[in-house]
Amino acid sequence: MIRTTVKYGVMALLTLAVMPLYALHIECVGTALQTVEGRDTVFIFAGDPHLRSKIGNVDWYRTSDKQLIQSNTDEVYPESGEGVIVKQGDQIIDVVYVFDLEQYKPAITAVEVTPRCRETLLQLQGTIPPLSYKDTFGLESVVDRKCVVSYTNLAWDNETWSDSAATQTFALTNNKMHLPALYGATTFAVRFDDEWRQELSLPADSAVSEEVQPIAVSSHVVSTTTVRGEKGGKSNEVDRPIDATALSGSAPLEIYFESHPTPAVQFFDWRIYRGSERIATRADENVRYTFTTPGQYRVVCYVLSAACPCQEEDGDCEKDSTQIDISIPESQLLVPNVFTPNGDGQNDEFRVLYRSLREYHIWVYNRWGKLVYESTDPAKGWDGNIGGRPAAEGAYYYVIRALGTDAPQNAGYHTRQAYEKGKLKGDESYMGVYQLSGDINLLRGKNK
16 A cells, blocks of 8 residues: 655645556645545545646546536536546546545444344444445446444453453445454444544544443353372372373363353353263353263363353354363273382382272282282382381282273172183273282392
8 A cells, every 4th residue: 555645734635545557647635535446546535625737727527427617727626426537638637536525424323233142233323325426437336435343342361251342344335234242241332434534634433332231152161180299290100180281191080160151141051071972961150070981071061041042953052162172091000020129219119100090909928928018009109118127139929909990880800810811802891900910029239
């Protein structure tokens, strides 16, 4: 866009668009905007149109009827809304169209706003005179005009819903405008020809609605995971949740979901899916849920009101919902074959490596079959002491019985032979069932 300014005392000509392919031989006297509509040059004045020839005296004709307006002069005062043909002898030098913007002000009596569930309908009551003209071929053209709608809507700022200034620009061609859904009470201000009026130093021309109450609903779900341990801390639990924002990890994974609804929300519909199966439904504003079984989950929060119900048959519910994906890995239990309780901070305890266990029991025996350690907490380990004294180096024997969260609820333990046979067949009844035993070697090495 090219913009130039030609001064006439305190008055200015502002050129707001790309110049036509030919150079104009006329100029405006007074404050005006020059724009190009297709191949036509249009001058929009702040006051009565006044043109001046830059090449001396010329003849001025109306485009509508080709009648002479003024002959052999360098200035002319055409009527607003007229087209002007500029001739020098028999040669057409320029064709321009002129408007006094103040004669085309919208006469708006009211700004009516209708809030809806999916949009906001704004309708202007009154008349909007078009800036229209007929060109030299008799074809009618309309100058593009715009209006700016300003209002306040609610926007999520990573912590809460808060007021946010919003604007929408529309072509000023009809009285009806479609805006985004409204979530907070506000008024709507409509400014007509705003940029033009600013450039022409004219006062703003606007209309304002009454305060509008929203009916549209929305939410922004925030999840908070119950952490186990700290970042960087040592643990023998694989994939343990150490971040409150974690959406996957070793079970049990407890997560608190907050809906953060907009003001018009009246009802909540929480749905928790494992794969395609719905496993839980809640109607509270906020929900706490513990994920135990490995798999892929979806947590969906639908919000609704009496004015904006959930039309599930046409997919309407999804428009006011938030979905969060959760992942719980399969259980795991690995047992080391050596540990070195020498105080160097490395492998000082006999600990299993585990993930997603719901039941655990370990027994450790010495070579004579005496029980030296027992625990039901997989997060804890044997420090290599017996009765507060260091145990002798050598081999010890462990027995572990554990159930993963992926084991069937009625799963029980089997004989070693049955267990191994089931595993070889891929029998799912043995999934997540751990029956382990073997030697663990205690080596002290050099004390630090």
